[in-house]
Amino acid sequence: MNPFPHPRVRRQLLAGVVALSAWAAAAPAVAQASPTFWRDSWMASPQPLWSSDFVLPLGTPTQFERQTLRQVARLSVGGARLRVVLSNEEGQAPLVIGGARIARHAEGSSVVAGSDRVLRFGGQAEVHVPPGARVVSDPVDLALPALARVAVSIYLPRATAPAGFHFDARQTAYLASGDQTAARSLARDTTSLSTRAFLAGVMVDGAQPPVTVVALGDSITDGNGATPDADTRWPDALAERLAPRGVAVLNAGISGARLLRDGMGRSALARIGRDVFSRPGVRTVIVLLGTNDIGWPGGPFAPHEAAMRLDDFTQGYRALAELARAHNVRLIAATLPPFERALEGTPLEGHHSPEKERLRQAVNRWIRESAGFDAVVDMDRVLRDPARPSRLNPAYDSGDHLHPNDAGYRAMAAALELETLLPPPKPQSPTAS
Numbered sequence: 001m002n003p004f005p006h007p008r009v010r011r012q013l014l015a016g017v018v019a020l021s022a023w024a025a026a027a028p029a030v031a032q033a034s035p036t037f038w039r040d041s042w043m044a045s046p047q048p049l050w051s052s053d054f055v056l057p058l059g060t061p062t063q064f065e066r067q068t069l070r071q072v073a074r075l076s077v078g079g080a081r082l083r084v085v086l087s088n089e090e091g092q093a094p095l096v097i098g099g100a101r102i103a104r105h106a107e108g109s110s111v112v113a114g115s116d117r118v119l120r121f122g123g124q125a126e127v128h129v130p131p132g133a134r135v136v137s138d139p140v141d142l143a144l145p146a147l148a149r150v151a152v153s154i155y156l157p158r159a160t161a162p163a164g165f166h167f168d169a170r171q172t173a174y175l176a177s178g179d180q181t182a183a184r185s186l187a188r189d190t191t192s193l194s195t196r197a198f199l200a201g202v203m204v205d206g207a208q209p210p211v212t213v214v215a216l217g218d219s220i221t222d223g224n225g226a227t228p229d230a231d232t233r234w235p236d237a238l239a240e241r242l243a244p245r246g247v248a249v250l251n252a253g254i255s256g257a258r259l260l261r262d263g264m265g266r267s268a269l270a271r272i273g274r275d276v277f278s279r280p281g282v283r284t285v286i287v288l289l290g291t292n293d294i295g296w297p298g299g300p301f302a303p304h305e306a307a308m309r310l311d312d313f314t315q316g317y318r319a320l321a322e323l324a325r326a327h328n329v330r331l332i333a334a335t336l337p338p339f340e341r342a343l344e345g346t347p348l349e350g351h352h353s354p355e356k357e358r359l360r361q362a363v364n365r366w367i368r369e370s371a372g373f374d375a376v377v378d379m380d381r382v383l384r385d386p387a388r389p390s391r392l393n394p395a396y397d398s399g400d401h402l403h404p405n406d407a408g409y410r411a412m413a414a415a416l417e418l419e420t421l422l423p424p425p426k427p428q429s430p431t432a433s
Contacts, residue, residue, distance in 0.1 A: 035207075036081075036205045036206070036207070037205065037206050037207070037208065037209050037210055037280070037281075038083065038203050038204075038205055038206075038210075038280060039077065039079075039203060039204060039205075039206060039210030039212065039248055039280050039281055040201055040202075040203055040210075040212060040248060040250055040279050040280065041075040041076050041077050041078070041079070041202050041203060041204045041248055042073045042074065042075055042076060042201060042202045042250070043085075043200060043201040043202075043250045043251065043252065043275075043279075044073075044166040044169070044196050044199065044200055044201070044251070045166065045200075045252050045253070045254050045265060045271065045275050046087045046089045046090050046163075046164045046165065046166065046200055047090065047165060047166060047167060047254050047264060047265035047266070048090045048165070048265070049090070049161065049162055049163065049165045061162070061175070062161070062162075063159050063160055063161050063162070064156040064159075064160045064162065064175070064197070065156065065157075065158060065159045065160065066156070066157055066177065066178060066179075067155075067156055067175055067176065067177055067178070068153055068154070068155050068156075068175070068176045068177075068178065068179060068180040068181055068183075068186065069153070069154050069156065069173060069174070069175050069193075069197060069198070070109055070151055070152070070153040070173065070174040070175075070176070070180075070181075070186060071151070071152050071153075071169075071171070071173045071174075071196055071197075071199045072105050072149055072150070072151050072152075072171050072172070072173070072229075073149065073150055073152065073171070073199070073202055074147060074148070074149045074150075074231045074236070074239075075144060075146060075147060075148050075149075075150065075202060075204065076146065076147070076239040076242070076243065076247075076248045076249045076250070077146050077204060077206070077243065077246055077247070077248045078143075078144045078145040078146040078147075078148060078204060079143070079144065079204025079205045079206050080141065080143045080204075080205060081139040081140060081141055081142065081143075081204065081205045082102060082117075082139070082140055082142050082144070082150070082202060082203065082204055082205075083136050083137050083138070083139050083140070083202070083203040083204075084100065084102055084119055084136070084137045084152055084199070084201070084202055084203075085134055085135070085136050085137075085199075085200045085201030085202070085203065086100070086127075086129060086134060086135050086137075086154070086164070086198050086199065086200065087129075087134040087163075087164035087198060087199075087200035088129040088130065088131055088132070088133055088134065088163055088164050088198070089132055089133065089134055089163075089164060089200075089274075090163045090164055090165065091129075091131045091132070091161070091163030091164060092131055092161070092163070093131060093160075093161070094128050094129065094130055094131065095128070095129040095131075095160060095163065095164070095198065096126070096127075096128055096129075096156070096157060096158045096160065097121075097126065097127045097128075097129070097154050097155065097156070097198075098125075098126055098155040098156065098157035098179065099118075099125050099126065099154070099155040099179060099181050100118075100119040100125075100127075100137070100152065100153065100154045100155070100181060101116055101117060101118055101119055101152075101153045101181045101182060102116075102117050102119055102140060102142065102150055102151070102152050102153075102202075103115045103116040103117065103142075103150065103151050103153075104142070104144065104148060104149070104150060104151070105149035105150055105151040108172075108174075108185070109151075109174040109176075109185055109186040109190055110184060110185040111151045111184055111185075113184060115142060116182065116184075117140040117141070117142050118140070119137040119138070119140060119152075120137065120138045121135055121136075121137055121138065122138070123138065131163075134164075134200060136203070139205070144204070146243040146246075147239070147240065147243055150202060152199050152202070153180070153181040154181065154198060154199070155179045155180075155181050157179075162195070162197040162198075163197070163198070164197060164198040164199075164200060165195060165196065165197050166195060166196035166197070166254070167195055167254070167255050167256070167264060168194075168195070168219060168222050168223070168224055168255035169193075169194060169195050169196045170222070170223045170224075170226055170227075170228050170229075170233065171196075171228065171229055172192050172193070172194065172228065172229055173192070173193040173194075173195065173196060173197075174186050174190045174191070174192060174193070175190060175191040175192075175193055176189070176190040176191075177189065194228070206246070208246065209281055210248060210280045210281030211245075211246065211247045211248070211281050211283055211422065212247070212248045212249075212250060212279050212280065212281045212282045212283060213238070213242065213247060213248070213249050213250070213282075213283065213284045213285075213286065213421055213422070214249075214250045214252050214275065214276045214279060214282055214284070214285045214286070215234070215235040215238070215249065215250070215251050215252060215253060215285075215286050215288070216252045216253070216268060216272065216275060216276060216285055216286065216287050216288070216289065217252070217253040217254075217257065217286075217287070217288040217289055217334075218253060218254065218255065218256065218257040218258070218263075218288070218289055218291060218292055219253065219254075219255035219256060219257075219403060220234075220253070220288060220291065220337065220403060220404065221233070221234065221235060221251060221252070221253030221288055222251070222253035222254055222255045222257075223235075223236075223251075223253065223409070224255055224398075224403045225398030225399070225400065225402075225403030225404055225405055225408075225409075226398075226404075226405070226406055226409055227406055230406070232406040232409055232410070233251060233253075233409055234404075234409040234410070234412040234413045235249050235250070235251040235253070235413075236249075236251075236409075236413075237409060237410050237412075237413030237414070238413040238416060240413075241413065241418065242418065242421075245418075245422070247422065248281075250279060252271075252275040252276060256292060256301075257289065257292065258289065258290075258292045258293045258296070259289040259290050259293050259313065259316045259317070259320075260293055260308070260312055260313075260316045261293070263292050263296065263301070268287070268289050268316070268320060269316065269319055269320065269323075272285075272320060272323060272324075273323075276324075276329065277323075277327045277329065282327075282329055283329065283330060283421075283422060284329065284330040284331075284332060284374075284421050284422065285324060285329055285330070285331050285332070286332045286334060286377070286416070286421075287317075287320060287331060287332070287333050287334060288334035288336075288379060290313060290336050290360075290363055291336050291337070291339060291360075291402075293308050293312075293313070294308060294336070294356050294359050294360055294363070295339065295342065295351040295352065295356060296351075298350065298353075299348070299350035299351050300348050300349075300350055301348075307355065307356075307359070308359065309359075310359065310362045310363060310366065313363050313366070314366055314370075317333065317367070317370070317372070317373075318372055321333075321372045321373055330374040330375070330421075330423075331373055331374055332373065332374060332375045332376065332377055332416075332420070332421070333367050333370075333373040333375075333376050333377075334367075334376070334377045334378075334379045335363075335364040335367050335368065335376070335377075335378050335379050335380040335381070336360050336363060336364055336379070336380060337379050337380055337382075337383040337384070337392065337404070338360070338380065338383065338384045338385070338389060338390050338391050338392055339351065339352055339360075339392070339401065339402045340352050340357060340388070340390040340391045340401065341391060341401040342400065342401050342402035343400055343401070343402060344401060346400075351402070357390050364380050375420045377415055377416055378415070379412055379415065382411050382412055382415045383396050383404060383408055383411070383412070392404065392408070393408070395407060395408075396408030396411060
């Protein structure tokens with residue numbers, strides 16, 4: 001007996017079966033849509049607010065209040081969407097952001113018309129960041145190519161100390177009264193700053209899993225001596241070489257940073273987890289650290305500190321190499337550039353001595369001969385004066401005999417072999433139980 005004798009009922013049932021089949025055929029296509037991967041495209045390492053009788057952050061206020069801070073950053077890789085990372089990791093009180101926006105940078109304090117996007121955090125325009133924490137904004141649609149510059153504007157409605165601070169930005173920031181986050185250009189009474197505050201990263205999306213290289217270093221990696229607002233640090237030049245391959249380059253340099261002890265930032269051993277291993281897709285870290293460990297003891301920054309020993313350096317480097325190996329990250333060690341006559345004729349004189357030069361030579365010899373690294377890049381050989389190897393090559397000297405100039409930074413980036421940075425992944429064998 002036919003349970004659906006009426007022809008119209010049979011037609012309705014057949015139409016439902018066809019629709020259900022079409023939905024079932026389409027469902028796998030939705031499930032198999034290409035995933036999106038988030039990657040860090042730019043970063044600045046937060047550090048404690050640091051000053052002394054010798055070094056003061058130019059123009060940095062002791063606090064912000066009812067002001068807009070606009071900061072510029074250059075991406076290393078591009079994407080169709082962006083997210084912004086704000087840091088209160090060195091703060092002692094909650095950080096209140098009253099509003100934030102991102103846009104493509106034009107020039108000075110200006111942004112490109114039509115590129116401005118509101119940043120939200122969990123759907124809200126205002127966000128409170130606890131001490132010791134960082135937050136990531138919701139994604140915004142803003143397609144940008146590799147090496148594009150963005151401007152991030154944040155409004156600080158309450159009295160706020162500049163935590164999440166980065167001393168040597170080599171990039172002008174702009175501070176204006178009131179909430180001007182939506183302004184295409186900030187008001188004429190805007191103050192210029194040479195530091196960063198609160199802005200710790202910009203992320204972009206991509207269809208492929210991220211591949212990232214991190215430069216972990218001191219002021220030579222941070223770019224001291226490079227032309228401001230020109231993106232001429234050596235990690236910038238390396239980013240230009242790797243951009244066609246879709247590889248992000250992150251600058252984890254801090255001026256005054258040290259390998260073994262805290263300086264103007266946390267020691268390398270203390271911050272490598274946050275600044276390197278937490279980065280999505282990190283494949284390689286390039287470590288150029290040790291100059292301040294040699295130069296500071298007995299000098300103006302650490303007059304009562306005992307001189308470092310070679311054994312101290314070897315233990316510190318080995319610890320970094322083992323940490324990198326445990327995280328499946330390649331570590332490339334860089335030799336220490338020469339710095340005879342460093343800061344000569346300034347209040348910081350005392351950074352160099354014959355004993356410190358002998359220690360630098362011993363450290364470099366150990367780095368070159370040690371088998372504990374995945375590779376070594378000889379920055380000493382790249383930058384030294386052939387006629388006086390204990391000094392910087394005059395063609396690469398920014399003028400203080402310690403930090404390279406733009407040409408020196410380009411030479412440093414050119415010395416890195418891309419195939420050494422990013423060799424083909426090795427087949428993974430299962431770990432024995």
